[in-house]
Amino acid sequence: MSTETETKATGKVLGRGPVFWAVLFVAAMFGAAALSSTALEGPAGLIVRILPMALLIPLVKSAERRGMASGCVNPVIVRYNRRVLFSSFGYVLGLGIAISIWNAYEVDRVTAFALALLPTLPTFYMIWAMGRYLVEETDEYLRYRTVRAAIMSLGGVLAIGIFWGFLEMFELVPHIWAWWVLPVWAGGLGLAQLWMKVRGE
Incomplete structure (x- = not known):
């Protein structure tokens, strides 16, 4: 019996859950950043920084397994x-x-x-994927939650960017590169979705 069939038959999620893999991924990213910045340079440092990304595969797979077990897999x-x-x-x-x-x-x-x-x-492809999700999603509630989380995250990025910009103009903080916008927005998107989930919205 395959893992997928067994999961559907028993209703149990086999293997580690998404939270385990997410925590392991974050820890590995911090560890890789510390190691590559202090001890490794060149190709070795590049490999060390890339390796934690492999943990995203079991993270996504475990989330899909959990969806199959609950009977709510959304293609x-x-x-x-x-x-x-x-x-x-x-x-x-x-x-x-x-x-x-x-x-x-x-x-x-x-x-x-x-x-x-x-x-x-x-990153352009990632932005396209986010927009494509809204086009393909037929569930109005899920689409509403995604749009709401995106707007909340966008508001956070705008607030941080404006505040930091004025602090920088008055020479209170150092200059930062503009590419920070996407990772901060993505982090804010995750926090907004978590906030709505905790509130039961």
Whole structure:
């Protein structure tokens, strides 16, 4: 009997749950960042930074198993999760390659532009995947929750960006690069969805 069949038959989720894999992923990312910034440079540091991304695969799979066990697998969300997973791998890989080349070689402006595109293009795909989810999702309640969480997260990013911008203008804080917007927005999206879930909305 396959794992999927057994899961449907018993109603039990086999293996570790999503929370376990999420905690392990966050811990591995912090550990990899600390290790690569202090002890490893070049290709070895790049590999160490990329390896924790492999934990996203069992994280997504465990969430899908839980959905199958509860009988509420949404194929639209499955496609969305896999698109975001693919773009996340592309982002980390592109960023690692771009930084490694930038640090190791003197590059001209055209090459620098190409290096900037390596992590940027996967984020464009991620944004497209988010928009595509809203187009494909037929459940109005799920679509409402996603849009509401996105607006809450966008409001947070705007508030942080405006406040930090004025602090920076008056030389109270250091300058930060503009690419922070997407990861902060994505983190805010997750927090907004968690907040709505806790409130039972």
